[in-house]
Amino acid sequence: MTDGTTETPGRPIPEPPDAHQEAVDHPAGADQTPSGAPNQRDHEDQPPEPPGRHRVQPNRRPSRLLQDYGVYAALILLVLYNLVFTENFASVTNLNTQLVQVTPTLIAALGMALVIGTEGVDLSVGSVMALAAALLPLYLGYGLAPALLIALLGGALCGLFSGTLVAVAGIQPIVATLALLVGGRGLALVFADGQLKDIRNQTLLQIGSDKIVGIPIVVVIAAVLTLAVGFLVRYTTFGRQLVAVGGNRSASALAGLPVKRVLMTTYVISGILAALAGIVATARLTASDPSAIGQLAELAAITAVVVGGTPLSGGRVRVLGTVAGALLMQLISATLIKNNLPTSASLLVQAAIIVVAVFLQRSRQGGTA
Amino acid sequence: MTDTAMTRREWLAGTVQRRGSVVVLALVVVISSFAFDSFATVDNARNIAMQASFVSIVALGMTFVILSGGIDLSVGSVYALGGVLAALGVQQGSLIGLLLPIAVCGGIGLLNGVLVAYGRLAPFIVTLATLLGARGLLLAITNEGANTRVMPKTAVLTQIGQGTLLGVGYPVWIAIVLFVIGVFVLQRTRFGHSVLAIGGSAEAAKLMGLPVARRTMWLYTASGLLAGLAGALAAAYSASGVTIVGVGLELDAIAAVVIGGTLLTGGAGTVGGTAAGVLLLCVIQNVINQIGTLSSYYQSVVSGAFLAIVVAIQAYLSRAHLGRSRG
Numbered sequence: 216m217t218d219g220t221t222e223t224p225g226r227p228i229p230e231p232p233d234a235h236q237e238a239v240d241h242p243a244g245a246d247q248t249p250s251g252a253p254n255q256r257d258h259e260d261q262p263p264e265p266p267g268r269h270r271v272q273p274n275r276r277p278s279r280l281l282q283d284y285g286v287y288a289a290l291i292l293l294v295l296y297n298l299v300f301t302e303n304f305a306s307v308t309n310l311n312t313q314l315v316q317v318t319p320t321l322i323a324a325l326g327m328a329l330v331i332g333t334e335g336v337d338l339s340v341g342s343v344m345a346l347a348a349a350l351l352p353l354y355l356g357y358g359l360a361p362a363l364l365i366a367l368l369g370g371a372l373c374g375l376f377s378g379t380l381v382a383v384a385g386i387q388p389i390v391a392t393l394a395l396l397v398g399g400r401g402l403a404l405v406f407a408d409g410q411l412k413d414i415r416n417q418t419l420l421q422i423g424s425d426k427i428v429g430i431p432i433v434v435v436i437a438a439v440l441t442l443a444v445g446f447l448v449r450y451t452t453f454g455r456q457l458v459a460v461g462g463n464r465s466a467s468a469l470a471g472l473p474v475k476r477v478l479m480t481t482y483v484i485s486g487i488l489a490a491l492a493g494i495v496a497t498a499r500l501t502a503s504d505p506s507a508i509g510q511l512a513e514l515a516a517i518t519a520v521v522v523g524g525t526p527l528s529g530g531r532v533r534v535l536g537t538v539a540g541a542l543l544m545q546l547i548s549a550t551l552i553k554n555n556l557p558t559s560a561s562l563l564v565q566a567a568i569i570v571v572a573v574f575l576q577r578s579r580q581g582g583t584a
Numbered sequence: 585m586t587d588t589a590m591t592r593r594e595w596l597a598g599t600v601q602r603r604g605s606v607v608v609l610a611l612v613v614v615i616s617s618f619a620f621d622s623f624a625t626v627d628n629a630r631n632i633a634m635q636a637s638f639v640s641i642v643a644l645g646m647t648f649v650i651l652s653g654g655i656d657l658s659v660g661s662v663y664a665l666g667g668v669l670a671a672l673g674v675q676q677g678s679l680i681g682l683l684l685p686i687a688v689c690g691g692i693g694l695l696n697g698v699l700v701a702y703g704r705l706a707p708f709i710v711t712l713a714t715l716l717g718a719r720g721l722l723l724a725i726t727n728e729g730a731n732t733r734v735m736p737k738t739a740v741l742t743q744i745g746q747g748t749l750l751g752v753g754y755p756v757w758i759a760i761v762l763f764v765i766g767v768f769v770l771q772r773t774r775f776g777h778s779v780l781a782i783g784g785s786a787e788a789a790k791l792m793g794l795p796v797a798r799r800t801m802w803l804y805t806a807s808g809l810l811a812g813l814a815g816a817l818a819a820a821y822s823a824s825g826v827t828i829v830g831v832g833l834e835l836d837a838i839a840a841v842v843i844g845g846t847l848l849t850g851g852a853g854t855v856g857g858t859a860a861g862v863l864l865l866c867v868i869q870n871v872i873n874q875i876g877t878l879s880s881y882y883q884s885v886v887s888g889a890f891l892a893i894v895v896a897i898q899a900y901l902s903r904a905h906l907g908r909s910r911g
Binding site for chain 2: 400402521528565567569574
């Protein structure tokens with residue numbers, strides 16, 4: 216764990232001088248702050264070392280680099296592998312298919328990343344997706360806009376419910392959102408009477424299937440949402456407060472931050488994003504199926520966030536990492552399917568990747584603690 | 585918390601926390617008995633008990649894991665895997681049919697335990713990975729879920745699943761015995777006390793010299809083992825290794841444990857409360873079926889609402905508790 220390990224021959228560390236500043240998703244930089252660096256130097260530089268070695272910054276250790284950029288590296292490797300070995304991988308049709316398939320998970324994962332950034336977790340996203348899907352056909356008779364509004368409002372209310380339980384009642388996020396996971400899908404099935412309903416609204420169907428300059432509309436929606444969430448985290452007061460609350464709640468409260476309001480807003484945003492994911496899934500499916508839509512979506516979203524390098528311990532939100540995590544998991548199952556490997560193999564590989572991702576997080580936490 | 589500091593209000597708060605689920609269960613049962621003729625019958629009670637037995641065995645392991653401050657999301661998949669392995673193994677004899685799921689599922693639990701205790705990884709994420717992994721393993725040995733093996737009617741294991749003693753099915757007896765052992769282990773053994781200590785504060789437990797990592801490892805092993813056993817019994821009951829069972833079972837188990845008054849933060853809770861929690865969820869489901877006109881979808885709505893109310897009350901009570909002991 217000494218500083219010197221960063222210079223072992225086997226692992227040369229590329230070190231662009233301003234990579235530190237350019238790392239996209241470290242807004243308040245809970246553990247990348249300048250104050251973190253001197254601490255580590257105290258620990259690690261005690262034995263005097265040759266002067267040349269000091270040029271390597273302490274927090275650019277291999278494990279740290281792997282955690283921050285490992286998901287991108289894995290994604291690039293997998294894309295390269297597919298470019299070489301998979302037929303028709305580089306076709307526009309295939310790329311669009313992959314991107315479209317991942318959108319609901321990705322949109323839900325964006326909200327999940329925010330919630331995990333507050334040291335919480337939102338197990339209810341799958342049920343909220345189902346609820347939004349169930350609400351849509353009920354109000355499509357009044358037009359698309361009211362139906363969308365109602366569905367989003369439903370998602371927001373779900374978020375408000377979880378947020379209130381977490382922020383005001385002080386209930387652990389896992390249980391608070393578990394209640395909604397159990398109840399939400401039941402409610403969705405009650406609204407839809409357990410029925411699958413075909414969507415006949417042309418505009419909604421077009422959103423699900425049409426393209427703008429060759430890019431599917433749903434992918435554009437996901438991209439816009441990614442940018443919006445990224446902006447929210449990096450450049451807004453709310454984003455800074457969110458990361459601060461996730462990093463240390465009691466310190467944030469003592470510093471006078473509106474902790475409760477921040478937490479509730481975060482869960483509301485997660486609920487709205489989950490509802491959007493449900494709407495997109497419905498538009499793709501051309502039917503509202505509350506018993507199938509969003510099934511296990513919470514696990515897929517959590518996986519994307521964790522693989523993307525956002526620590527479960529909060530205080531850090533990696534938006535681009537989450538996107539890469541979602542894409543990586545999607546591409547893995549696609550690759551395995553293309554190579555005629557069964558679902559079972561896909562599940563086992565996913566399990567292994569989660570463990571590796573979380574192991575890398577651990578070494579970071581162990582190093583800085 | 586000394587005895588002198590025990591005010592009446594704190595005693596009340598503690599009692600509601602610990603015994604609340606039993607009281608609510610009794611109330612629901614009494615009201616339902618008057619409301620529905622078909623509720624308070626021997627057959628119906630037998631049904632509920634049988635339904636509850638499989639979930640309760642899973643929830644027992646979950647109770648210990650949650651008491652230690654952890655969580656085990658993998659039990660649903662492990663339960664399904666246990667059933668499939670039992671149906672697979674029973675073709676070679678009942679003993680293998682019972683030992684195979686216990687060994688493999690215990691192994692998965694051990695893997696969870698090693699990763700959590702020695703790898704110091706977050707339980708939530710480790711068991712999420714094994715949730716996927718166990719389901720993958722299940723699909724791999726059943727030709728991607730296409731094969732459902734039927735267990736021979738004459739096998740001893742099938743008899744255990746379907747047979748009765750004094751009018752009550754063997755799985756119910758097994759669950760009762762396991763819960764008695766669970767109560768004993770938690771309240772009367774060093775192991776049980778160290779679990780509570782670890783849940784209260786793993787750091788303090790370690791400083792006291794408790795083998796925190798080893799205990800934690802065995803807890804997850806036991807949870808996986810019990811989930812596998814429950815799956816094997818359920819498979820024996822239905823005489824087949826169904827591949828699609830167990831999805832969401834971990835959530836039922838967690839809900840039952842929490843409703844039973846065990847704090848998710850660990851360190852406080854009872855095994856008996858979990859039994860009441862499981863029964864309560866099963867009774868609610870049964871009552872909604874009794875009403876008949878209500879669609880069964882309301883069952884999860886009621887369970888979810890119930891869970892939210894219980895945890896809200898828990899949070900309120902424990903805060904009242906804390907505020908007192910600090911002041």
